[in-house]
Amino acid sequence: MSSPKQISLGLSMRYLGYHAAAWRHPSADPDAASKFSHYRYIAQTAEAAKMDMVFLADGIGLRTKDEPPGALCRSHQTLELEPLTLLSALSAVTSHIGLVSTASTTYNEPYHIARKWASLDHLSGGRAGWNIVTSWSDAEARNFNRDKHMDYDLRYERAAEFVEVVKGLWDSWEEDAPLFDKASGIFFDQSKLHALNHDGKHFKVKGPLTIKRTPQGRPILVQAGAAEQGLEIAARSADVVYAAPLDLESAKAYYANLKGRLAKYGRSRDSLKIMPGVTIFVGRTREEAREKFDLLNSLVEPQLGLSYLYGQMGDLSAYPIDGPVPEPENPVVKSMAKNLLALARRENLTIRQLYTTIAAGFGGRILVGTPKDIVDDMQAWVEADAADGFNLCPPVLPLGLDEFVELVLPELRARGMFRTEYAGQTLRENLGLTQPVNRYVGEAAVA
């Protein structure tokens, strides 16, 4: 028997977990998402379990009272800490786990992102990652001088240029540019410091960066593109992709599609890890797992449930919550509203039942079962070329992480699917990725 493929594991740790009612769970401290101690415990626990990385999603906007009643989010997803500052603080109290956070190319400047993530890579000794997103909500747009979010094409055009600028800035200093020669007074080799001189459609950035080449060469790049332009950015530049396909067939298709695009950019299939998100409800028995699932679902207050549907279907607050799902009058995202309606019709769901299916895992894939059930499923995905690993999105934190470590991890390890020690010091080493080569190495100086 050949040894099984090793999987990579990330832990999504935004808020208090991914279930909409996480904060109402008996184990939860509802104030924890504003506390460093909460995240320190999670990161140190994930590190003790030898996971590859902790991850923070991001989106910056709350809907306010001038929006329809069914739009208002009144859950714990209104309060948090800012991801970059939080991961920087965590870098000081961890030693091996990767620290990945999201930042939008739509509402940032590439020089700031290049500089902050390079700094985090130094602070953490080579454990930084940037999740590249383009943002989608009007609420976020309204915090950054706009009335509506940007069109898909324009957003992604900006994103593609943004990523190239950031990568260029990360190459500013060749590895051996600093000389530190006290005797001669020569601090660095001017021929190995490079200005970028980027002058494009969206950005004009001269460089160079004021931070030396980082331990990982450059931070890990993460992406979650689903449509064409997002997939191309991922194929060209991403080290990790958090895809979100909900079933095995679409996951296999996504995996084949994305891996198939790598050769065009001179990349091997192993140079990009696909790690779909999954929310796990685990119990010693299936009944216990189901009880945990049902308990949380029963805690989703209707107002909150409706706000989960609002993003796709518009305001449903005028309809009876235990009645059938109506044809949406003003769907916010038409294609997604259509999918949700089809699901409701197919399974004959009420409004309450429909929002519960989304609220349980933020719309991501959900597994409910015993450790064996869970690991069987994971193994099937890995063996079917649907995943290289998983991005765990526990329903409640830290409980869901503790349960994963106690119940699921031993099963993964018993099957030889997950490490017992870190392979290296940097996130890149632990993911099994090679160090990138600086574009200027061997070239004549240009700065």
Added chain:
Amino acid sequence: MSSPKQISLGLSMRYLGYHAAAWRHPSADPDAASKFSHYRYIAQTAEAAKMDMVFLADGIGLRTKDEPPGALCRSHQTLELEPLTLLSALSAVTSHIGLVSTASTTYNEPYHIARKWASLDHLSGGRAGWNIVTSWSDAEARNFNRDKHMDYDLRYERAAEFVEVVKGLWDSWEEDAPLFDKASGIFFDQSKLHALNHDGKHFKVKGPLTIKRTPQGRPILVQAGAAEQGLEIAARSADVVYAAPLDLESAKAYYANLKGRLAKYGRSRDSLKIMPGVTIFVGRTREEAREKFDLLNSLVEPQLGLSYLYGQMGDLSAYPIDGPVPEPENPVVKSMAKNLLALARRENLTIRQLYTTIAAGFGGRILVGTPKDIVDDMQAWVEADAADGFNLCPPVLPLGLDEFVELVLPELRARGMFRTEYAGQTLRENLGLTQPVNRYVGEAAVA
């Protein structure tokens, strides 16, 4: 005898110290500014000494080879970590010292600044401060889509609006808005969450912030304005000012001017602390202090010295370094070039001697002497109403800090001028400042 006025002490810790040749000092690790361990030692040492805060200046740009030869900075001031990520990491390994970093209103968005500093305030348990600057260098402008830096008036108009938006966002959540009521499912009191709905000349920002009210009510605001518009921002909003007057008379005038503006904004004279920067060379004897000063000055390589003059006088690389200072042909900042030329003529300085006077303390005030000399000078400034404390800018780090703690601090304490224990937990408490009141408290809800 009445007890002497207590002073506040900050520590500027950018790079490897404020002397241009810091990295060549025998004690210096020239690579330290890229290492977390360097800053951790400094912050923990300053905390053990009960100082109020560590501070990071910032400016984001390096001159490159397409600029005149006399412009190029080849010192350690080309490599560093990014201040916000660095202070966030330090928050996890310190418990009392304030963490203040600079961010420019010219190249940032107010929502990001409000959010990141609020997060740092939570992470640190109430120790965050923001040094508000508008930036001045073309090199920085060129990293952010511009060819030249913005005019003074426009920069400060933007800055004034920026600061008001940030303050407004920090009031989004009233202190008691979160309810965390698991039983009813009500996470927060909607009437105590406020959108800002700002719509101004430079920014359109809806809010609210996704971070709850911070331990200090809001982070400490720091400013260093010298001209009219900067002074007004300081008078309206700043808790601390790092002014940079070089002599007692101008410091007294600055102090009186700025404190005199506070009443207009309904503020007491004690609500703003003026802490001029000072670079100290201390020895057990005056000779020893002078030797330390001379040693460092002898290490300023001419190319680097010229780059210090370039900012004001333009490129002087064509003139003999030990000859007289020429009338500048293309002065970069005319008024400053005039002042420097006047100084050179008055004291009959060569080019080398002129740049040395600037290179020794980044253009700030310099004290060279015994502990008694230094503290006499500090005490004179405080008693003359020229300062409420000082922002220490050691020539070399960590050496200059260690020497201050060993030699100067005991003298300050012997005279009862500096604390032996922290008064409180937050930076605001230690500075003796009162908690700000949320603008919405007692008002009807608007969000």
